[in-house]
Amino acid sequence: MSNLWRTKLRSVLTILGVVIGIGALSSMVSFGVGMQKNLTDAFKKNDLFTSLNVTARSVNLEEISSGNLSNLNEKLQEPVTALNDSVVEMIRKIPGVVVAFPEIRFPVKLRFRDKETNLTLSAVPVGMKSFYPFSEIKKGQFFKNDSSFQLLIREKTLQDMGFKLKDNPEDTSAISGKYILLDTDSVIDSAIDIISKDIDLRGILANPFMVLMSQRRLPFKDTVIPFKLTGIIPEREGFGFDRFGGGVFVPLETSKRIPNLGFDNVWDLLGEDLPGDKYGSVYVRVNDMKMTKAVVDTLKNKGLNVFAFSEELKEIKRAFMIMDSLLGAIGLIALVVAALGIINTMLMSILERTREIGIMKSIGGSEAEIRIIFFVEAASIGLIGAVFGLGLGWLVTRIANAVMNSQLKPQDLPAVDLFSFPLWLILGAIAFSVLISLAAGLYPAIRAARVDPVKALRHD
Amino acid sequence: MIIITTKKLIKQYRKGKIIVPALNDISIKVKQGEYISVIGKSGSGKSTLLNLIGGLDTPTAGDLIVQDKALQSLSRKELAKYRRFVVGMIFQSFNLIPSKTARENISLALIFGGVPGKERKRRACELLDMVGLKDRTDHKPSELSGGEAQRVAIARALANDPEIILADEPTGNLDSSTSSEIIDLLVKLNKQKGKTIIMVTHDEEAAGKVSDRLIRLKDGMVV
Numbered sequence: 080m081s082n083l084w085r086t087k088l089r090s091v092l093t094i095l096g097v098v099i100g101i102g103a104l105s106s107m108v109s110f111g112v113g114m115q116k117n118l119t120d121a122f123k124k125n126d127l128f129t130s131l132n133v134t135a136r137s138v139n140l141e142e143i144s145s146g147n148l149s150n151l152n153e154k155l156q157e158p159v160t161a162l163n164d165s166v167v168e169m170i171r172k173i174p175g176v177v178v179a180f181p182e183i184r185f186p187v188k189l190r191f192r193d194k195e196t197n198l199t200l201s202a203v204p205v206g207m208k209s210f211y212p213f214s215e216i217k218k219g220q221f222f223k224n225d226s227s228f229q230l231l232i233r234e235k236t237l238q239d240m241g242f243k244l245k246d247n248p249e250d251t252s253a254i255s256g257k258y259i260l261l262d263t264d265s266v267i268d269s270a271i272d273i274i275s276k277d278i279d280l281r282g283i284l285a286n287p288f289m290v291l292m293s294q295r296r297l298p299f300k301d302t303v304i305p306f307k308l309t310g311i312i313p314e315r316e317g318f319g320f321d322r323f324g325g326g327v328f329v330p331l332e333t334s335k336r337i338p339n340l341g342f343d344n345v346w347d348l349l350g351e352d353l354p355g356d357k358y359g360s361v362y363v364r365v366n367d368m369k370m371t372k373a374v375v376d377t378l379k380n381k382g383l384n385v386f387a388f389s390e391e392l393k394e395i396k397r398a399f400m401i402m403d404s405l406l407g408a409i410g411l412i413a414l415v416v417a418a419l420g421i422i423n424t425m426l427m428s429i430l431e432r433t434r435e436i437g438i439m440k441s442i443g444g445s446e447a448e449i450r451i452i453f454f455v456e457a458a459s460i461g462l463i464g465a466v467f468g469l470g471l472g473w474l475v476t477r478i479a480n481a482v483m484n485s486q487l488k489p490q491d492l493p494a495v496d497l498f499s500f501p502l503w504l505i506l507g508a509i510a511f512s513v514l515i516s517l518a519a520g521l522y523p524a525i526r527a528a529r530v531d532p533v534k535a536l537r538h539d
Numbered sequence: 540m541i542i543i544t545t546k547k548l549i550k551q552y553r554k555g556k557i558i559v560p561a562l563n564d565i566s567i568k569v570k571q572g573e574y575i576s577v578i579g580k581s582g583s584g585k586s587t588l589l590n591l592i593g594g595l596d597t598p599t600a601g602d603l604i605v606q607d608k609a610l611q612s613l614s615r616k617e618l619a620k621y622r623r624f625v626v627g628m629i630f631q632s633f634n635l636i637p638s639k640t641a642r643e644n645i646s647l648a649l650i651f652g653g654v655p656g657k658e659r660k661r662r663a664c665e666l667l668d669m670v671g672l673k674d675r676t677d678h679k680p681s682e683l684s685g686g687e688a689q690r691v692a693i694a695r696a697l698a699n700d701p702e703i704i705l706a707d708e709p710t711g712n713l714d715s716s717t718s719s720e721i722i723d724l725l726v727k728l729n730k731q732k733g734k735t736i737i738m739v740t741h742d743e744e745a746a747g748k749v750s751d752r753l754i755r756l757k758d759g760m761v762v
Binding site for chain 2 (some may be wrong): 123434435437438439440441442443445446447448532533536
């Protein structure tokens with residue numbers, strides 16, 4: 080070790096090689112890991128590992144879009160379990176299932192403070208209260224019960240309508256002009272209307288020719304249903320996305336009372352409904368990731384088609400592993416060059432210290448002990464290099480991240496962290512660096528141990 | 540009691556295709572506690588003989604028996620142990636490690652001897668005290684005079700308490716008064732501690748005064 084100090088400049092340069100190698104390797108891998116972490120976190124946050132989608136039949140959109148409908152007809156003939164309330168009830172009783180509800184969504188018009196917008200309405204039961212994104216309601220609260228006329232709105236929807244929330248009533252500095260500023264407190268529990276289109280059966284009955292004669296008037300009628308805005312779902316952060324589409328949410332039972340032209344399933348368009356098939360799909364929430372597989376199997380045994388994200392993630396993880404390996408390979412090249420530097424430095428050092436090695440042998444140093452001395456030196460280069468290399472890697476990733484976020488900010492996009500330095504990466508990089516350095520020190524150490532002491536003592 | 544026996548000891552060096560004889564048929568016996576001086580001109584093979592007895596080099600042919608062990612049959616590992624515990628070597632150019640202090644130079648030998656850390660420091664100071672360098676423990680070789688450096692080397696040779704001290708022209712780089720101090724120290728080790736000493740030297744006069752026996756070498760042979 081002390082020898083490293085004697086030839087300071089050379090040691091510093093050699094260590095610098097390792098620093099760059101480890102810096103490159105760790106920042107590259109950190110990027111791969113960070114990307115994966117962002118995605119997995121988004122999955123976790125959205126409970127995608129514990130979320131399942133149950134449909135009566137599998138829908139192969141690719142097949143449909145390619146116009147190959149022959150299989151489709153066969154499929155339509157297959158016996159399937161129809162999705163109705165009793166099936167939903169049955170799913171609820173499967174061990175491990177926390178929430179199961181039919182997915183109902185249809186287009187509506189929303190009217191708030193004299194502004195109107197067209198969007199999709201989704202229905203959720205009270206059971207979803209503690210799950211993302213409903214667990215993150217910014218202001219206000221979740222529905223009281225499944226049949227109240229309460230409504231949740233996304234902050235984004237309000238923005239699209241031209242409203243901006245301000246948390247502090249005195250705050251006037253926020254963006255003005257483009258948006259109408261609203262006090263969050265005043266918005267909660269204020270009135271909001273759902274305007275739903277429905278086929279005007281009564282109108283058609285009263286004047287059947289109306290449909291044919293009038294070009295302008297379609298046989299639809301608008302129904303205005305007053306709601307209370309009870310809560311605001313905040314803007315998602317990072318790479319987040321949530322699986323619940325739609326701009327507004329109403330209680331499950333309430334949604335069934337809103338007249339609509341609902342078709343939310345491709346099967347509604349393609350064929351006649353299954354006898355007794357009431358819902359297009361059912362959303363199932365499992366209480367634990369470990370239970371997902373068992374629940375999926377149970378559902379499949381019941382003849383239902385299940386889509387689970389956890390299955391998809393396996394593929395994604397494989398893709399990430401390939402990406403990590405490629406990124407790591409780039410870093411590895413730098414580290415191999417550094418290893419050559421170590422070999423060179425150590426061989427130089429042996430030349431310079433031949434006499435010293437001879438002295439050590441003459442006073443009883445064994446070959447093993449001399450090898451160890453050189454191994455320790457090589458390992459020290461690796462260790463010091465790794466520590467500073469990780470520092471460098473971290474610094475580089477912080478800068479890259481800052482640059483990246485400075486690009487995102489003007490576009491009103493939330494800040495992200497592209498990189499991740501988990502403990503295993505830090506320890507792994509140190510271990511790897513020490514190992515590579517030891518490997519680089521192997522040949523020089525063996526050579527040092529084999530020095531002929533008689534010649535070495537004559538050496539100058 | 541005989542501690543070192545050589546029988547028809549031959550050492551040859553190979554320089555390309557030419558074989559250079561260094562030692563030719565050396566048969567000597569050394570008794571325990573003897574002070575022997577090996578004299579002869581340069582190139583006569585004195586240092587080669589010392590290196591063979593010191594286990595730094597291996598003979599081409601013949602037997603070399605030290606304390607009933609035939610050195611030529613020892614493995615490299617066993618030979619390292621032999622150098623560590625049986626012999627202590629002193630050189631003309633001191634051969635101290637320049638980056639280490641006097642105490643650290645001695646400690647290195649103690650490390651090889653397997654002495655634990657705390658004990659090492661105590662032993663090293665004790666040895667330096669014995670050679671009269673109590674106040675030089677933290678000096679590096681470059682800060683020591685020639686005589687002082689050689690004393691450190693002697694202290695180091697004694698670190699693992701060997702039976703035999705091998706001195707290769709220990710006074711060759713020293714002035715006459717310092718030389719006699721070093722010789723006195725070796726005599727003291729011989730008489731008081733009973734160490735067997737083999738000293739290679741040019742100085743026949745001084746050697747005659749202190750040693751029990753002279754071995755004269757010429758062209759690799761005892762004369």
